Amino acid sequence: MCTMGCRLIQRWGAVVDRRAATAAASGFISSSAAAAVRQLSTETHPIHHPAAASAKPSPPAAGTSPESVAEVPDVLSAPPSPDKQPTRVTNHDIPSSTERAAATVREALRGHKAQSPMREMTFLESVDRFFDDAAKLTHVSPALLGHIKECNTLLEFTFPILRSNGQIELIRAYRAQHSHHRLPTKGGIRYDVRVSEDEVKALAALMTFKCATVDVPFGGAKGGVVIDRTKYNDVELERITRRFTVELIRRNAIGPSLDVPAPDYGTGQREMGWMKDTYEAFHQKDIDRIACVTGKPINLGGIRGRESATGLGVYYGVREFLARPDVVQAYSIRKGAGVAGKDVVVQGLGNVGFWAAKFMRDMGQARIVAIAERDGYLVSRSDEGLDPTQVKRHLAATGGELRGYVEHRQAEVGVATAAAAMGGSTTATTTTTDTVAPVEFVPGNPAEALELDCDILIPAALEGVIHAGNAPRIRASVIAEAANGPVTYGADAHFRTQRQLGVDRPLIIPDLVLNAGGVTVSYFEWVKNLGHLRFGRMTRRIEEKTMRAVVDVLERHGVKLAARDLLDLQAGADETALVRSGLEDTMCTAVEETWTAAKQSGCDPRLAAYSNSIRKIAEDYGTSGIFP
Ligand SMILES: NC(=O)C1=CN([C@@H]2O[C@H](COP(=O)(O)OP(=O)(O)OC[C@H]3O[C@@H](n4cnc5c(N)ncnc54)[C@H](OP(=O)(O)O)[C@@H]3O)[C@@H](O)[C@H]2O)C=CC1
Numbered sequence: 001m002c003t004m005g006c007r008l009i010q011r012w013g014a015v016v017d018r019r020a021a022t023a024a025a026s027g028f029i030s031s032s033a034a035a036a037v038r039q040l041s042t043e044t045h046p047i048h049h050p051a052a053a054s055a056k057p058s059p060p061a062a063g064t065s066p067e068s069v070a071e072v073p074d075v076l077s078a079p080p081s082p083d084k085q086p087t088r089v090t091n092h093d094i095p096s097s098t099e100r101a102a103a104t105v106r107e108a109l110r111g112h113k114a115q116s117p118m119r120e121m122t123f124l125e126s127v128d129r130f131f132d133d134a135a136k137l138t139h140v141s142p143a144l145l146g147h148i149k150e151c152n153t154l155l156e157f158t159f160p161i162l163r164s165n166g167q168i169e170l171i172r173a174y175r176a177q178h179s180h181h182r183l184p185t186k187g188g189i190r191y192d193v194r195v196s197e198d199e200v201k202a203l204a205a206l207m208t209f210k211c212a213t214v215d216v217p218f219g220g221a222k223g224g225v226v227i228d229r230t231k232y233n234d235v236e237l238e239r240i241t242r243r244f245t246v247e248l249i250r251r252n253a254i255g256p257s258l259d260v261p262a263p264d265y266g267t268g269q270r271e272m273g274w275m276k277d278t279y280e281a282f283h284q285k286d287i288d289r290i291a292c293v294t295g296k297p298i299n300l301g302g303i304r305g306r307e308s309a310t311g312l313g314v315y316y317g318v319r320e321f322l323a324r325p326d327v328v329q330a331y332s333i334r335k336g337a338g339v340a341g342k343d344v345v346v347q348g349l350g351n352v353g354f355w356a357a358k359f360m361r362d363m364g365q366a367r368i369v370a371i372a373e374r375d376g377y378l379v380s381r382s383d384e385g386l387d388p389t390q391v392k393r394h395l396a397a398t399g400g401e402l403r404g405y406v407e408h409r410q411a412e413v414g415v416a417t418a419a420a421a422m423g424g425s426t427t428a429t430t431t432t433t434d435t436v437a438p439v440e441f442v443p444g445n446p447a448e449a450l451e452l453d454c455d456i457l458i459p460a461a462l463e464g465v466i467h468a469g470n471a472p473r474i475r476a477s478v479i480a481e482a483a484n485g486p487v488t489y490g491a492d493a494h495f496r497t498q499r500q501l502g503v504d505r506p507l508i509i510p511d512l513v514l515n516a517g518g519v520t521v522s523y524f525e526w527v528k529n530l531g532h533l534r535f536g537r538m539t540r541r542i543e544e545k546t547m548r549a550v551v552d553v554l555e556r557h558g559v560k561l562a563a564r565d566l567l568d569l570q571a572g573a574d575e576t577a578l579v580r581s582g583l584e585d586t587m588c589t590a591v592e593e594t595w596t597a598a599k600q601s602g603c604d605p606r607l608a609a610y611s612n613s614i615r616k617i618a619e620d621y622g623t624s625g626i627f628p
Pocket residue numbers: 188263264265266267310347348349350351352353372373374400446447460461462463482483484515516518519
């Protein structure tokens with residue numbers, strides 16, 4: 001363990017010995033592995049370090065002007081700044097999975113770099129720069145600001161897994177815990193080849209500020225496993241997930257009161273179920289053990305509404321910003337107030353993108369004009385736009401490819417039309433139309449979709465997609481940050497310059513506010529798990545009876561209610577209704593607080609959200625003091 005000011009970095013090289021290999025070979029929990037974990041979990045690896053009386057503010061990040069933004073982030077080879085990165089200690093050569101991952105990333109970045117020759121800073125530097133700019137709007141002391149900004153703990157480790165072909169492979173993984181001012185720390189687990197130290201630290205910092213923005217009582221964390229999940233079968237993915245969980249257990253980096261993971265890019269309910277099951281195997285005496293992770297399947301203690309929460313929160317957030325006449329005026333929002341009738345482009349139809357698109361269309365009456373995925377993008381020129389559910393179904397059938405969607409729909413509609421002509425019944429998917437909406441598939445670089453003419457652009461895949469290189473070509477009136485960090489500091493600086501020049505710039509609804517629905521409902525799930533009771537279970541029927549009595553009184557006084565109103569009035573709130581109500585309230589409050597601060601400080605919503613959260617965290621330190 002080494003301490004550097006307020007920052008504690010813990011790293012352990014993997015114990016790549018025969019015993020670990022045998023444990024992995026046996027499909028994970030062999031008795032020897034269990035014994036090893038038991039032994040290691042008794043070691044003390046304290047990760048809660050509020051002590052920071054000697055915290056010094058970190059120096060400003062390199063490249064401090066928009067013009068000096070560094071090269072497009074090469075997440076693998078970007079040189080670490082010496083003041084922040086202690087010498088890497090590992091006890092083995094670079095794992096083969098990391099080498100393969102590196103090759104894949106370099107390949108992907110080649111296309112990206114060809115697109116944007118501008119120099120750009122890393123993700124973490126970008127987050128740090130936003131923090132620094134926002135900090136100037138607060139009256140927090142430089143020393144405390146330094147403490148709030150730094151990542152407290154970084155775990156980096158490797159572990160072996162046995163592939164189905166009998167080969168042993170080393171996997172690299174991370175967990176960053178950015179702040180322990182509130183416990184547990186909280187944040188998702190990402191499975192992707194681009195996962196790196198810089199990325200998890202940036203994402204963990206965003207979690208800290210996001211939780212403060214929506215008043216969710218957690219510190220920020222984020223984890224990641226460096227794999228291309230498409231290259232592993234389900235058995236291998238389960239082994240990786242379970243072994244990763246054990247590596248967290250042995251470092252005291254998972255637990256209901258310590259650190260609570262959740263889904264992120266490349267993971268979902270399934271992985272959270274495996275993590276929970278693994279954690280439980282080692283903590284049977286802990287009555288709160290299922291609160292060790294959120295985003296679980298409902299039958300394993302998950303909560304209704306978590307899967308769609310981030311996307312629904314995105315819709316609520318956009319709706320709330322666009323409902324404000326002063327926002328519409330300040331950013332000259334095309335087509336004026338409201339979501340209805342707006343043209344929307346979505347990048348990434350995963351968990352967040354799908355639900356965001358669905359709610360924008362179904363609840364907001366927006367038109368989804370384009371959807372981008374890895375292999376290209378779909379553009380619709382019809383009045384009704386794209387139906388995200390149909391596109392998602394196609395992606396599921398093709399293993400994630402948009403290619404073939406147009407032909408597939410044509411065939412579907414053709415069959416339905418023929419069936420209808422023969423007097424046969426039509427299916428639910430085809431009753432609404434008998435001709436295929438004019439949809440075009442544009443193969444190739446999905447990033448081109450970001451530059452399409454639209455009202456609302458929803459990047460819902462990865463960070464850094466709107467950068468200094470393509471920012472001048474973005475035509476959207478609103479950029480709704482469903483992903484974490486999709487707009488770089490360089491791009492943001494470009495848009496701010498536009499403002500100074502009196503040119504219209506997009507309203508950027510920042511990630512700290514807009515995608516906070518996920519962690520908000522994770523908080524509800526955690527509370528549900530600690531309470532050991534489903535929300536609404538004790539109240540729904542009594543609410544129904546009370547409302548029935550009220551309706552009876554109204555009817556006795558001659559008030560006639562329509563059947564639909566009667567149903568609505570008498571429905572007691574179940575878990576889904578309560579979760580959505582809590583989510584909507586949280587999002588509305590966050591937008592209100594953010595926009596109020598933006599007006600007071602004369603800044604954009606991003607800096608307003610950062611500065612509000614910095615103030616809240618500083619207030620926590622002010623009242624709790626600094627240990628010891
Ligand atoms: N899940 C959550 O609750 C939350 C997630 N977020 C953030 O939202 C973002 C998305 O997360 P999530 O939806 O969970 O992840 P998913 O893995 O569910 O979905 C991501 C989608 O984006 C696609 N994609 C990848 N690269 C590109 C590209 N270049 N162009 C277009 N599409 C692409 C992926 O395709 P493929 O499957 O082929 O890789 C996948 O369909 C991340 O930034 C995450 O941190 C934020 C808050 C909460």
